[in-house]
Amino acid sequence: MNPTATPSSSATPTPARAAAAMLARHWDGKLPVDPRRIAAALGIRVVARGGRADPGYAFSGYFDNTGEQPVIEYNQSEAVVRQRFTIAHELGHYALGHASSPRDTPASFSTKVADDAERLANRFAAELLIPAKELRLLLQTGKLKNVAEFADAFWTSQLAITYRMQGLGLIP
Amino acid sequence: MTSDLNDISDDLSPPVTTTIANDLISEQATRRLFRTLALAAALLTLLVLLGTMAFIVHTFLSEFRVLALDAPVQLAAAPHGAAPPAAASSTPAAAAAAPHFWVSLGAFTTSIAALVTALVVAATVLAIALVRASFTMTARGDEPAPSAVDTLEDAPVTLPAADFVKAFGESVQTALKGLQAPVR
Numbered sequence: 533m534n535p536t537a538t539p540s541s542s543a544t545p546t547p548a549r550a551a552a553a554m555l556a557r558h559w560d561g562k563l564p565v566d567p568r569r570i571a572a573a574l575g576i577r578v579v580a581r582g583g584r585a586d587p588g589y590a591f592s593g594y595f596d597n598t599g600e601q602p603v604i605e606y607n608q609s610e611a612v613v614r615q616r617f618t619i620a621h622e623l624g625h626y627a628l629g630h631a632s633s634p635r636d637t638p639a640s641f642s643t644k645v646a647d648d649a650e651r652l653a654n655r656f657a658a659e660l661l662i663p664a665k666e667l668r669l670l671l672q673t674g675k676l677k678n679v680a681e682f683a684d685a686f687w688t689s690q691l692a693i694t695y696r697m698q699g700l701g702l703i704p
Numbered sequence: 705m706t707s708d709l710n711d712i713s714d715d716l717s718p719p720v721t722t723t724i725a726n727d728l729i730s731e732q733a734t735r736r737l738f739r740t741l742a743l744a745a746a747l748l749t750l751l752v753l754l755g756t757m758a759f760i761v762h763t764f765l766s767e768f769r770v771l772a773l774d775a776p777v778q779l780a781a782a783p784h785g786a787a788p789p790a791a792a793s794s795t796p797a798a799a800a801a802a803p804h805f806w807v808s809l810g811a812f813t814t815s816i817a818a819l820v821t822a823l824v825v826a827a828t829v830l831a832i833a834l835v836r837a838s839f840t841m842t843a844r845g846d847e848p849a850p851s852a853v854d855t856l857e858d859a860p861v862t863l864p865a866a867d868f869v870k871a872f873g874e875s876v877q878t879a880l881k882g883l884q885a886p887v888r
Contacts, residue, residue, distance in 0.1 A: 563722045563729070612716050669732040670725055685725035687718045 547652050550627040551659030564687035565661050567619040571604055576626060578619060582607040593618035593636045595625040602626055613689045617657050624656030625649065655699075662686045662696040671702060746831035753827040757820050764816055 545553070558573040559565055571578050582589040592614065594605040604622040606615050621636065630649050667686075676682050682697075683690040697703045 563725050564718050666725075666729055669729045669736075673728045673732050675728050676721075676725070681721055684719040684721035687722060 544629045545627075547624065547628065547656035548659050550624070551656050551663075554623070554627055554660060555663060559663075563666065563685060564616075565620075565663070567616055567623055567657075567660065570660075571619060571623055574602075574623075574626070576602045576604055576623070579603055579605045580608040581605050582609040591637055593622050595622040595630070595632060597626065597632045611689075613683075613687060613692070616661060616687060617689070617692060620657035620660045621653045623660065624653035627656060628652055658692060658696045658699070661688050662693060664700055667696065667700065667702070750827055750831045754824065757823055761816055761820055765813065 554570060554574075555565070558570040568578050581591075589607055589609075591605075592607050592610060594603075596603040596605070604619055604626075606618040606622070608615060610618070618636065624630075628649070630653070636650070667682075670676055670682065670685060676685060679690045679694055679697075683693045686693060688696075694703070
């Protein structure tokens with residue numbers, strides 16, 4: 533099987549299932565989940581944009597599936613947690629069988645985004661970076677006391693971990 | 705201008721909390737595994753005990769049922785309590801002795817049921833204890849363990865049950881004093 537083949541749209545999995553399958557195949561079980569490593573294992577080229585060498589890049593990320601090899605772009609001038617979420621988000625477009633997406637702006641990662649594809653990709657990113665099983669296990673230990681520590685444990689933003697916990701019904 | 709994956713610098717290492725989280729997750733997963741094993745072992749123990757008890761009770765009752773079927777003649781032949789020896793071979797006398805036997809069998813069955821109930825309760829308590837034991841897998845590092853010297857110093861100097869005997873003696877003396885007191 534060609535590792536770079538995009539999953540067919542006729543059997544598009546849910547974000548949760550797609551993320552679980554990707555983690556099962558390409559994650560070593562250690563936190564934090566590395567979306568770049570997963571992308572590399574899938575044969576996806578990950579390209580850093582922005583920064584001093586590319587100051588005109590005004591986007592957060594982009595998924596290009598038009599060439600022979602899928603490409604994910606992310607903005608390296610943004611915060612690391614945002615970079616990780618962007619790559620995971622673009623991986624979501626790949627895993628969910630979306631066509632090449634418009635270039636993602638920071639608004640694409642908002643929970644209020646109207647586009648279904650963007651919303652599903654966001655959910656996929658949360659499922660990928662914050663696996664439910666590990667989150668529940670960590671909560672059961674009672675050793676991490678606040679959202680900031682959980683965010684550090686998964687190397688995500690506090691907003692992302694909060695939404696994930698709410699989505700799982702772990703916090704009101 | 706773009707740079708590929710090999711150009712991305714990895715100088716930003718993940719927070720230390722991720723390492724702690726990995727250790728915590730590993731410990732918690734192990735704890736859950738042992739808890740599951742303990743639950744399975746407790747359930748298995750309970751099932752084996754229940755199966756054994758059911759077999760024993762069934763065997764006892766089957767044997768006594770056979771005895772009960774043969775009982776009228778055997779009981780009549782035996783020197784049994786109020787039954788007069790002259791009437792031992794007569795059928796009406798055997799019929800009269802049978803109710804007494806059934807009363808005894810009923811009491812025995814009740815005793816067996818009580819015993820089985822007690823054993824089931826004991827087995828359940830054992831199973832709960834096994835499960836509970838699997839929860840205490842963490843050591844309290846903030847409390848120093850009692851040293852052997854302290855334990856010896858705190859140990860009671862009296863013999864086992866000496867306090868009980870002493871208290872019992874005092875109770876008897878108090879009762880005797882009460883009996884010897886003049887009636888008002």
